[in-house]
Amino acid sequence: MGQRWISDTEAELGLGLVLDVADRLVTLSFPAAGERRTYSINNAPITRVRYQKGDTIRSADGLKLQVTRVEDLDGILIYHGLDNQGRERLLEEIELDSFVQFSTPADRLFSGQVDSQKRFDLRLETLEQVRKQQSSPTYGLLGARVQMLAHQLYIAHEVGNRYAPRVLLADEVGLGKTIEAGLIVHQQLVNGRASRVLILVPDSLVHQWLVEMLRRFNLRFTLLTEERLRAEPDELDVDEAPTQENPFESAQLFICPLSLMTDHPAHLAQALACDWDLLLVDEAHHLTCDAGNESDAYRVVAALAQQALGLLLLTATPEQLGVESHFARLRLLDPDRYHDLAAFVQQESDYQKVGDLLQSVQAGEAPEPEQLVQWVSPELLQAWSTAESPEEKSEVTQKIIDRVLDQHGTGRVLFRNTRHAVEGFPSRILHAVELTGDVADTDQSDWARQCAKVHWLAGWLKQHPSEKVLVICHSANTALDLEAHLRFEEGFAVSAFHEGLSLVARDRAAAYFADQEAGAQALICSEIGSEGRNFQFASHLIMFDLPDNPDLLEQRIGRLDRIGQRRDVNIWVPFVPASETARLLEWYHQGLNAFEQVCHIGAGVYAELGDALRSALQSDSSGDWQTLLEQTRVRAGELREKMEQGRNRLLEMNSCRTEKADQVIESLIEQENRIELEDYMSRVFDAYGVDQEAHSSVSQVLVPSDHLQCAHFPELPADGVTVTYQREMALSREDVEFLTWEHPMVTGVMDMIRSSGFGNTAVATVKLGPIKPGTLLLEAVFLVSVAAPSALQLFRYLPVTPLRVLVDSQGRDLSAVLPQDKLQPLLQKIPRNTAQQIAKQARDPIALLIKRAEQVVEGARTGLMSQAVSAVEEKLGAEIERLQALSVVNPAIRPVEIERLSEDKSLLKEYLASASLKLDALRVILAT
Numbered sequence: 001m002g003q004r005w006i007s008d009t010e011a012e013l014g015l016g017l018v019l020d021v022a023d024r025l026v027t028l029s030f031p032a033a034g035e036r037r038t039y040s041i042n043n044a045p046i047t048r049v050r051y052q053k054g055d056t057i058r059s060a061d062g063l064k065l066q067v068t069r070v071e072d073l074d075g076i077l078i079y080h081g082l083d084n085q086g087r088e089r090l091l092e093e094i095e096l097d098s099f100v101q102f103s104t105p106a107d108r109l110f111s112g113q114v115d116s117q118k119r120f121d122l123r124l125e126t127l128e129q130v131r132k133q134q135s136s137p138t139y140g141l142l143g144a145r146v147q148m149l150a151h152q153l154y155i156a157h158e159v160g161n162r163y164a165p166r167v168l169l170a171d172e173v174g175l176g177k178t179i180e181a182g183l184i185v186h187q188q189l190v191n192g193r194a195s196r197v198l199i200l201v202p203d204s205l206v207h208q209w210l211v212e213m214l215r216r217f218n219l220r221f222t223l224l225t226e227e228r229l230r231a232e233p234d235e236l237d238v239d240e241a242p243t244q245e246n247p248f249e250s251a252q253l254f255i256c257p258l259s260l261m262t263d264h265p266a267h268l269a270q271a272l273a274c275d276w277d278l279l280l281v282d283e284a285h286h287l288t289c290d291a292g293n294e295s296d297a298y299r300v301v302a303a304l305a306q307q308a309l310g311l312l313l314l315t316a317t318p319e320q321l322g323v324e325s326h327f328a329r330l331r332l333l334d335p336d337r338y339h340d341l342a343a344f345v346q347q348e349s350d351y352q353k354v355g356d357l358l359q360s361v362q363a364g365e366a367p368e369p370e371q372l373v374q375w376v377s378p379e380l381l382q383a384w385s386t387a388e389s390p391e392e393k394s395e396v397t398q399k400i401i402d403r404v405l406d407q408h409g410t411g412r413v414l415f416r417n418t419r420h421a422v423e424g425f426p427s428r429i430l431h432a433v434e435l436t437g438d439v440a441d442t443d444q445s446d447w448a449r450q451c452a453k454v455h456w457l458a459g460w461l462k463q464h465p466s467e468k469v470l471v472i473c474h475s476a477n478t479a480l481d482l483e484a485h486l487r488f489e490e491g492f493a494v495s496a497f498h499e500g501l502s503l504v505a506r507d508r509a510a511a512y513f514a515d516q517e518a519g520a521q522a523l524i525c526s527e528i529g530s531e532g533r534n535f536q537f538a539s540h541l542i543m544f545d546l547p548d549n550p551d552l553l554e555q556r557i558g559r560l561d562r563i564g565q566r567r568d569v570n571i572w573v574p575f576v577p578a579s580e581t582a583r584l585l586e587w588y589h590q591g592l593n594a595f596e597q598v599c600h601i602g603a604g605v606y607a608e609l610g611d612a613l614r615s616a617l618q619s620d621s622s623g624d625w626q627t628l629l630e631q632t633r634v635r636a637g638e639l640r641e642k643m644e645q646g647r648n649r650l651l652e653m654n655s656c657r658t659e660k661a662d663q664v665i666e667s668l669i670e671q672e673n674r675i676e677l678e679d680y681m682s683r684v685f686d687a688y689g690v691d692q693e694a695h696s697s698v699s700q701v702l703v704p705s706d707h708l709q710c711a712h713f714p715e716l717p718a719d720g721v722t723v724t725y726q727r728e729m730a731l732s733r734e735d736v737e738f739l740t741w742e743h744p745m746v747t748g749v750m751d752m753i754r755s756s757g758f759g760n761t762a763v764a765t766v767k768l769g770p771i772k773p774g775t776l777l778l779e780a781v782f783l784v785s786v787a788a789p790s791a792l793q794l795f796r797y798l799p800v801t802p803l804r805v806l807v808d809s810q811g812r813d814l815s816a817v818l819p820q821d822k823l824q825p826l827l828q829k830i831p832r833n834t835a836q837q838i839a840k841q842a843r844d845p846i847a848l849l850i851k852r853a854e855q856v857v858e859g860a861r862t863g864l865m866s867q868a869v870s871a872v873e874e875k876l877g878a879e880i881e882r883l884q885a886l887s888v889v890n891p892a893i894r895p896v897e898i899e900r901l902s903e904d905k906s907l908l909k910e911y912l913a914s915a916s917l918k919l920d921a922l923r924v925i926l927a928t
């Protein structure tokens with residue numbers, strides 16, 4: 001007891017003190033870290049600290065001594081030495097300062113902490129893997145538990161790499177805007193572009209978002225709702241709010257219901273008092289601005305959007321409620337660019353011509369040079385007409401299309417994928433069910449008992465006992481009455497889902513519906529209750545009544561017609577002949593074809609004919625009705641044609657450029673490399689004492705063993721976790737962790753290895769003809785270290801790059817003659833205490849070899865640094881030039897982006913100039 005030892009695996013604990021030795025166990029206290037560890041004596045990963053003559057040591061009281069002699073008194077070391085004034089002093093080891101770090105390789109080696117060859121190699125491999133990941137063009141996109149879908153990955157890659165992206169994600173319902181947004185956020189967080197993120201969603205979606213972010217992206221958001229904050233001082237004065245404790249300062253990533261901001265100015269003030277790198281607003285069509293009247297939601301988001309650097313707005317129906325609101329939302333993204341509504345409308349109509357033009361280029365028709373000259377250089381046009389082979393032609397065609405798209409206004413700001421472009425979606429089938437009997441007025445009490453629609457619904461449930469069905473009605477009251485009737489009077493397993501339920505109750509209802517075995521057969525939703533929800537496990541939708549506008553109709557169908565829907569979507573609409581519902585059904589179906597096809601033109605037609613529709617629904621004249629129906633058909637046809645030809649195509653093309661998307665997927669597949677990951681992690685688990693057991697052919701159970709070599713293994717709960725490396729398995733089993741190179745367990749353990757002394761020293765012997773026995777060699781690995789802010793993303797130009805050198809005692813540089821892959825198989829292990837002896841006895845020659853290695857590595861460092869500087873010049877320079885050129889013709893390029901890139905470029909060069917070398921690991925090799 002009283003001896004000083006250090007942990008081999010947790011050097012950061014500082015100097016340990018033996019407290020107790022009993023029953024083959026040893027207990028150490030680590031005063032610097034305030035921790036205690038008990039190890040089994042047989043395999044304790046600890047090393048005795050024994051300073052040598054010449055070392056400088058320090059006591060806990062701050063006394064510094066240069067050691068002149070070491071005495072061993074009954075197992076306790078007494079250090080004799082000289083203090084600052086040259087006086088002789090004594091220091092017992094128990095008095096040594098515990099705040100001592102032995103994590104540098106030389107310190108560890110000389111204090112006898114010699115690692116195994118395996119650990120040394122694992123450390124080098126870790127560095128290499130980090131380099132590979134950081135150099136991948138898709139760094140940050142790999143870790144999500146999602147299918148690799150081209151249209152999503154294209155957008156994520158395009159936007160996630162930008163500085164402070166400000167975009168409107170407007171894919172059609174159910175195409176995965178949440179996934180796209182999650183990928184962008186994940187990428188921005190992983191690559192250091194963002195660290196503080198605020199997500200605002202409708203009240204009903206907060207839990208779904210929270211779960212989606214965790215389950216799909218391993219991102220732990222903090223949920224702030226009114227209920228949660230009620231525990232905080234309630235009546236905050238708006239002016240005082242920022243000075244009080246601000247809940248938005250307590251973490252980095254937040255999800256809040258938008259109502260928290262609209263209903264509580266104090267909380268808005270708190271949010272405004274913080275910096276945000278990214279603000280994300282889901283279901284952004286609620287942010288309306290009509291005839292200059294901004295809704296509360298709009299005002300709130302406008303204020304936050306000014307504060308936040310990046311802004312992602314998500315909506316499936318961007319033009320719902322008219323072009324003015326659409327334009328106003330674009331203005332949130334870029335106020336400088338979108339200030340003139342009339343000019344915007346004019347520009348939109350010009351897109352039609354551009355769309356036509358691109359369509360003909362794509363079809364291989366020779367474009368008229370004068371048509372394209374404003375977009376494309378004469379050289380490119382020339383190349384188009386002289387291209388001979390089909391490959392050459394298609395390459396030039398793609399270039400022309402890319403050039404035009406690059407310069408197209410909204411293309412950089414707005415992304416909209418459609419089902420038409422994405423493919424693989426099921427069909428939608430309308431079942432219009434003619435009822436006999438009367439439909440009761442839902443305002444009457446007890447209406448459900450007398451209503452023909454309810455009778456039909458009950459019959460449907462009876463006939464389809466094994467089908468899950470989503471029933472949507474307009475109001476929450478109707479949903480509630482219906483639920484009560486079906487449940488209590490008819491005995492069906494149904495549940496209601498509406499805005500009147502608390503969020504937890506809504507999630508519970510959704511989960512009850514989703515439960516395949518014992519769940520509800522029907523979920524009865526009100527209109528807004530189901531917005532954004534994922535119910536694609538059901539393939540039947542009953543519209544108990546019809547919504548009053550086409551966007552709501554699309555939202556309803558979108559609950560089922562989503563990615564992951566495997567069957568055709570059946571839409572049931574019960575109606576009584578000659579009723580208002582019958583007419584509305586006719587209008588949607590015959591007029592707009594809004595049930596069986598995604599209806600892009602619905603909002604447009606409704607904006608023009610909505611008033612006429614409302615009065616025709618009331619009118620007794622069938623002539624009026626037929627006229628309106630015909631008008632609707634004609635207008636729908638015109639708008640459809642107009643959209644088909646122009647803007648739609650342009651946006652579609654820009655929302656997923658196939659060639660680039662394919663490159664992203666290729667890069668991801670290469671980056672994923674799951675066999676290598678599995679092999680690497682399996683060795684890491686062995687090294688740290690994590691037990692691995694097969695769970696299935698593609699999954700394993702990981703459990704911390706009794707000999708776990710660290711206090712906390714990242715993301716490993718005490719009772720273990722099941723993991724898979726296979727994406728398909730991860731998609732079908734959400735309870736299983738999906739390990740990728742970007743999973744926090746993997747990145748966490750890599751960080752742990754890199755930031756600790758794990759494997760940074762080794763001693764081996766080698767038999768090599770040309771090298772005389774007794775010769776000492778040193779294999780040293782250096783890293784270039786630059787302390788730069790993470791937002792600069794220095795790793796893109798200078799990824800973690802191990803620089804390895806091999807020198808011998810004659811000062812020769814053998815790095816190239818004996819590269820690592822050649823040397824490694826020749827090395828022989830030696831017992832640990834022999835290794836410790838060698839390290840101690842050869843301390844002076846090793847120190848000289850380290851100096852020599854530092855000289856030798858200088859050459860490699862210079863090369864690496866000039867590579868990094870040219871990478872900055874090339875990549876950023878090219879990007880700046882591209883944006884500058886484009887900004888002349890495309891006003892959607894924000895000047896701030898270009899300014900920021902230029903600033904980054906000079907800052908990066910400054911930081912690179914201050915780079916220094918750090919010795920990361922060393923292996924001493926003795927020729928025998």
Ligand SMILES: Nc1ncnc2c1ncn2[C@@H]1O[C@H](COP(=O)(O)OP(=O)(O)OP(=O)(O)O)[C@@H](O)[C@H]1O
Binds near residue numbers: 172178315536
């Ligand atoms: N790449 C993917 N891999 C696996 N599942 C996906 C993928 N993309 C989307 N999904 C699933 O498809 C459904 C629709 O996705 P999401 O909710 O992101 O769509 P959305 O466009 O936001 O829908 P809405 O317009 O209704 O808000 C969700 O259940 C989502 O989990």
